[in-house]
Amino acid sequence: MKRAEYDVLIIGLGIAGASLAWKLSQSNLKVLAIDSKPWNRFGDKPCGDAISKEHFDNLGMPYPQGKELEEKVEGIKLYSPDMKTVWTVKGEGFEIDSPSYVQRLTKEARDRGVEILDLTTAMKPIIVGNKVEGAVLFNRRTNETIEAKAKITVDATGYSTSFRSKLPFEFPVTESLDDKDADVAYREVLNTKDEIDEYPYLRIFITQKASPGGYWWYFPKGPNKVNVGLGIQGGMGYPSIHEFYNKYVDYYAPDIDKNRLLVKGGALVPTRRPLATIVWDGVAVIGDSAFTVNPVHGGGKGSAMISAYCVGKAILNAFENNDFSAKGLWNANECYIERYGAKQASLDLFRRFLQKLSDDEINYGMSRKVIREEDLLEASANGDLQLSTAEKAMRAIMALGKPSLLFKLKTVAEYMKKVKDVYKRFPAEPNGLMKWKYSVDSIILEFNKALE
Ligand code: FDA
Ligand code: PGT
Incomplete structure (x- = not known):
């Protein structure tokens, strides 16, 4: 077995892990970041791809540009179930091409010295005494098992929670997700037959009939392309999400050209308060794995970036004080709660x-x-x-x-x-x-x- 030692090991390169890798690449720490997916699929997960501009401004993250930016958003239109009332919420945001943006952050982090391994999965944690000291990895590119030791290991594994769920239950970061505290969500990206009216506006349709415990969305990605989907509450015994999609898609997205389907897929969206603590001895959790999604609109990219920012700061602080315990990392919680968790x-x-x-x-x-x-x-x-x-x-x-x-x-x-x-x-x-x-x-x- 190959052995290696790092200051920080980041597991998962979605928006959360990539933002943290990007931030830590500005320090002198020795960082390894891994993902099970191949490079060209980093950041590729089912999503509506809408993020408020404010998050980038507040966190000093680079704006999406070129191919990464599909449409500048000017606001959201919220439709009542009978479609008779429409509320318009103005606010700047972006419809992004998620894989391009995440891969750009990852490349910039790599260029500044972060080691990146694709096709590499964290199989199990390394626990010494009662603290996390890294993970055993398997690299499918080289067929190698690697014992990667790290002072701090970060779980950025998304809704799979595939690392933290393997920690001993005494670690408070193992908290699990109640089915009812999640929505099952599905979306397709398609071209439209005609130019979309007011395409800089996202549309949200509130309807318990067609999306119980969630909503339908129609998010234009330019004049002729749209991300359309819905969420329904989990654990309620509702019919499958596909049944809802097929039954109502013509009503909420009458102009899509079904012959020009570009992407499809679904995933789980946690809709609760964050983990009681996002750090413990030698470990931190960010993004969906830490339940950082907004419970009411289901947007989780911006708050995943906030959690990465807060954990990044706490990590730098822990290295300054040479204290990698829960106590040494505790200010990650204070930062996250103040910026998003209490809300x-x-x-x-x-x-x-x-x-x-x-x-x-x-x-x-x-x-x-x-x-x-x-x-x-x-x-x-x-x-x-x-x-x-x-x-x-x-x-x-x-x-x-x-x-x-x-x-x-x-x-x-x-x-x-x-x-x-x-x-x-x-x-x-x-x-x-x-x-x-x-x-x-x-x-x-x-x-x-x-x-x-
Ligand atoms: P993400 O899941 O992106 O990344 C986790 C990564 O970890 C993956 O790349 C995975 O391969 C890797 N991984 C997992 N286990 C591993 C292991 N053991 N070893 C190595 N790698 C491992 N949000 C928003 O802001 N705006 C929106 O419009 C929407 N719309 C939307 C629609 C739909 C259908 C869904 C399902 C969700 C949304 N969201 C959203 C939510 C948003 O997609 C979500 O909050 C973030 O993308 C989460 O990013 P993370 O980086 O936390 O996880
Ligand atoms: C009701 C339960 C719903 C569960 C939701 C699950 C659905 C899953 C699908 C996921 C789709 C994701 C879509 C993401 C949309 C992003 C919206 C967005 O960016 O919102 C901005 C930014 O918010 P922020 O919290 O990220 O950032 C805040 C700030 O900028 C940074 O500091 C804000 O826009 C809104 O909040 C618009 C409101 C959306 C409301 C959604 C529906 C709610 C239903 C309301 C019904 C009211 C009826 C009342 C009657 C009495």
């Missing part, structure tokens, strides 16, 4: 509420502005649901005869605030984690009961 926890509750609404309630809520566009945007940007608009509007709604919807919304807003407050009290040290996690889990249980 995710609050949106985890909002998502549970939304998934229980009927199409009638959503039609009603959107047309009567029980929630206004601004409220939804604020909730989605910061995790705060403001029902401030106030008493006058509230009374009007009560008078319209849907007091239960309003009552539920108030409860939701209260719990969203509550859970965010608990996130503000994230423990300063690892030994406070279990008690803190218990208080988060209790709020979620209590909230589920209140919704029933």
